[in-house]
Amino acid sequence: MYGCRVIQKAIEVVDLDQQTKMVLELDGHVMRCVRDQNGNHVIQKCIECIPQDAILFIISTFYDQVITLSTHPNGCRVIQRILEYCDDPKTQQIMMDEILQCVCLLAQDQYGNYVVQHVLEHGKPHERSAIIEKLTGQIVHMSQQKFASNVVEKCLTFAGPEERQLLVNEMLGATEDNEPLQAMMKDQFANYVVQKVLETCDDDQQRELILSRVKVHLNSLKKYTYGKHIVARVEKLVAAGERRLGVSVM
Numbered sequence: 001m002y003g004c005r006v007i008q009k010a011i012e013v014v015d016l017d018q019q020t021k022m023v024l025e026l027d028g029h030v031m032r033c034v035r036d037q038n039g040n041h042v043i044q045k046c047i048e049c050i051p052q053d054a055i056l057f058i059i060s061t062f063y064d065q066v067i068t069l070s071t072h073p074n075g076c077r078v079i080q081r082i083l084e085y086c087d088d089p090k091t092q093q094i095m096m097d098e099i100l101q102c103v104c105l106l107a108q109d110q111y112g113n114y115v116v117q118h119v120l121e122h123g124k125p126h127e128r129s130a131i132i133e134k135l136t137g138q139i140v141h142m143s144q145q146k147f148a149s150n151v152v153e154k155c156l157t158f159a160g161p162e163e164r165q166l167l168v169n170e171m172l173g174a175t176e177d178n179e180p181l182q183a184m185m186k187d188q189f190a191n192y193v194v195q196k197v198l199e200t201c202d203d204d205q206q207r208e209l210i211l212s213r214v215k216v217h218l219n220s221l222k223k224y225t226y227g228k229h230i231v232a233r234v235e236k237l238v239a240a241g242e243r244r245l246g247v248s249v250m
Contacts, residue, residue: 007042008045011049016050016054026046027057030043030061034072034074035075040077043058044078044081052088062095066095067101070106070112076114076115079095083122096127099131100130103116103135104134104142107147109147110147116154117151120151120154121157132159136167137170139155140190143189143190149190149193155167161202161203164200172209181214192229198214198233198234211234211237218231
């Protein structure tokens with residue numbers, strides 16, 4: 001517990017030559033350290049502070065192990081550090097290919113969801129789009145999952161206007177009955193996704209359409225614990241809209 005802090009500090013302050021000598025002692029023990037609640041912090045520090053060509057033996061250990069590590073309480077942090085600090089195109093490609101193969105699995109995992117969220121927030125636009133494309137068609141189901149609902153919220157926050165429109169259309173459903181949206185509003189996790197839709201919608205016309213679909217169910221929503229959250233959010237938005245309308249009329 002204390003030794004790992006000393007090693008992290010040493011990695012921060014010594015020169016590259018000494019860093020290289022120190023880090024070589026980890027060779028053959030990388031996965032053991034990653035899985036350890038203290039050792040993983042040292043691996044993270046190596047990724048943050050040491051040039052990639054000096055720690056290739058660490059990074060290459062993770063090839064074909066990205067999913068296993070992403071679903072591990074300590075490993076998921078290490079994968080996020082690699083996505084953040086390793087700018088080598090080959091490494092990034094290997095990592096992203098493995099993540100994209102199992103996006104739906106990772107999104108629903110208690111640790112893997114953080115890796116997917118990290119890519120949505122900090123990744124390149126094409127990586128973000130690839131994740132949203134993989135989740136498309138399962139948005140309502142994912143929104144009703146404890147961990148995946150956070151991923152869907154991140155999709156709405158960081159998606160482009162067209163991608164956000166596709167996600168919202170999926171929630172509204174194909175008919176006027178808007179059953180998917182109705183089910184989401186009553187759900188303990190999905191209701192937060194609906195709130196995020198209202199919050200992130202930057203098109204007034206689209207927001208009005210969603211609000212009109214929600215308003216139909218306001219009375220029945222008041223009977224549900226989680227529906228009350230939506231009612232409060234909608235009433236707030238309606239009041240804000242009426243104030244904006246009043247200002248423009250004046």
